[in-house]
Amino acid sequence: MSLFSFNLFILPDQPVLLYDYKRVFFCxxxxxxxLLLTLSHSTRKDAINKVSSLSSLTKLLVFPFFLISLTSNIFGLYPTRGFIDFFYYTGIFLLIITLTKNKHNKVNYELFSLISILCYLSVFMGFTVTNLYGDGSxxxxxxxxxxxxxxxxxxVWLIIPCIYIALVSKSKKSYIPIIANFTIMYALEARGLFVAVVGGIAIWCLLNSKYRLEILKVTFxxxxxxxxxxxxxxxxxxxxIFNGEFSESILGIRSSDSGRVALWRHALEMVTFWGNGGDAFVCNSTLNSRPxxxxxxxxxxxxxxxxxxxxGLIIHLFLKVIKTKRTKSQMLGVTLLSGIAYSLISGVLDSPFSLLLGCVFLSLYWEKLPKKRKSKKKGNENNLIYHLIIIVIAILSISSISLKLTERITNNHYLAxxxxxxxxxxxxxxGNNCLDNTKNN
Structure with a gap:
């Protein structure tokens, strides 16, 4: 992922490959x-234990979500696309379960810092080249x-964890990724990002009296x-300096809503009680491909x-976060809340790399939840059924995702x-997300 964050091989004049390769990597x-869950008994056993450790309320919200979504996809406008869409998301759920076994916490946070710096270099290089050889940045x-x-x-997934690194490491070098992120935020006029991150930091400060002043000091x-x-x-x-232009205002604050309100109204007009199935919005919206x-x-x-x-899951997460006392769990929780808040005005949970980071942080948060005691009753019978369910879902996810990848790659990403x-x-x-659709009338 770090390599994709400072990419000098695929340049902006190849936008399709720039975007699609990230999705291919995520898939x-x-x-x-x-595949690991299909082939490895121990990996499946860990996954079963992890799902079993979830609270009853979480399971009561998650499992009906998937079951009703499956029904909507099967009986929606595009049954085939809906089926593939559903097992793409079940595959994501299985990815999150698998990631909970990642114990390389130090490496994870070092990579978060590295990605932050590489993102800054992508902006710096782009701005500098266009100032030197183009029409200005x-x-x-x-x-x-x-x-x-x-x-x-x-x-949105990186800033609060980078602040946490600065708190626990006490190193001035650890400020660099935070500064890099804020520099990008100003340069790209990221109002929504600012509100989401500052809101998350505010919640963290309210919850954590021990580090409150340090969090505020580092942030400001x-x-x-x-x-x-x-x-x-x-x-x-x-x-x-390079172009003799100083037209940008010092604050550079945009005041428009970027057409969001009209887009949301358009989305509400498409809502039905049972849903329209997977890809219904992208294949029918006249304004944008995502709401x-x-x-x-x-x-x-x-x-x-x-x-x-x-x-309900968002509210449950919020209540869990405000009740936790551990600093690291608070940090992971408010990071998730910030990402979800930003997803209410953007495609955070739809774009490949932001979705991947969301999966990583959900797995890290999940791993920090208190463990439930294992029940030994009916263990062998239930485990066999659970193993079979995971194998079937994993195979269907592999097949669905492979089908989407094969179609795209064999058609050269529709670059003709x-x-x-x-x-x-x-x-x-x-682009070209809805070719050859067969509608269910």
């Missing part, structure tokens, strides 16, 4: 995790990501330094009941001239 991880002149919001969607000092570095290294001073709101996406595709179950749209709209792939 490959899902397939690998499903803008929020769109970045490397490694199709658009600036997709980079911001990755950042990095916010100030990040803004100054943005002025000097990204915008507007470099643009003035930029995770609740509305669930509601349009899978119906009202899964949407309420999803909201006849497939080039007026505007590329990202969803599962960048």
């Amino acid at each position: 490959a991880l899902i397939v690998i995790s499903c 803008s929020i769109w002149t970045i490397l490694s990501y199709f658009n600036p919001r997709m980079l911001n969607q990755v950042q 000092s990095c916010l100030i330094i990040g803004y100054l570095i943005k002025l000097v290294t990204l915008s507007p001073i470099p643009s003035f 930029h709101n995770s609740i509305l996406l669930v509601m349009v595709n899978w119906g009202v009941i899964p949407a309420f179950l999803y909201i 001239d006849e497939y080039i749209p007026e505007i590329y709209k990202p969803q599962f792939w960048l």
Whole structure:
């Protein structure tokens, strides 16, 4: 993932590959995790124990969510696409379970810091090259990501963990990734990211009296330094030096809603009680390929009941976070809440790398939950059934994801001239997400 965050091989003039390769990478991880669960008895046993350790309320919300979503997909507008869509998401669930076995915590947090710095370099390189050889920098002149919001969607998972690293390490070097993230946030005018992250930090401060002052000190000092570095290294001073232009306002605050309100109204018009099935929004929306709101996406595709179950999971997470006393669990919890909050105005849970990081942090949070005592009653009978269920779901997930990958790759990502749209709209792939649909009338 770090390599994709500073990508000098696939440049912005190849937007389809820039986006699609990230999805291919994410899908490959899902397939690998499903293969492990299919072939390894011990991995399946760990997965069963992990699911069993969930609270009764969590299971009461998660399992009906998947069952009702399956019904919506089978009887939706596009049954075949809906079936494939469903097992893509069950594959993600299995990936999260598999990731809970990752014990390399130190390496994880070092990689989060590295990704933050590489993301800054992608912005710095893009801004610098366009200032030197182009028409001047803008929020769109970045490397490694199709658009600036997709980079911001990755950042929402990184900032609070980087602050946590600074708290526990007591090292001034650990401030660098935080400053890098805030510098990018200013340069790309990421209002939604700012609100989501600051909201998460505020909740963390309210919950943690021990580190409250240190959290505020680190945050405010990095916010100030990040803004100054943005002025000097990204915008507007470099643009003035190289192009003689100083048109950007010092604050650079946008006041428009970017068409979100109209998009949300459009999504609400598509809502039905039982849902329209997987890919219903992307294949029928006239405004955008995603509603930029995770609740509305669930509601349009899978119906009202899964949407309420999803909201119930968010509320349950919030209540668990405010009750926990451990600093690391609080940090992981507010990181998840920040990501979910940002998903209410963006495609955080739809874009490949931001979704992957969301899976990583959910697995880390899940691993930190208190363990339930194992029950030995009917262990052998139940375990055999659970093993079979996991194998079947894993095989169906592998088959569904492999089908999507094969179709895209064998058609060369639909790069031929006849497939080039007026505007590329990202969803599962960048453009051409709904070719050869058979509608269920």
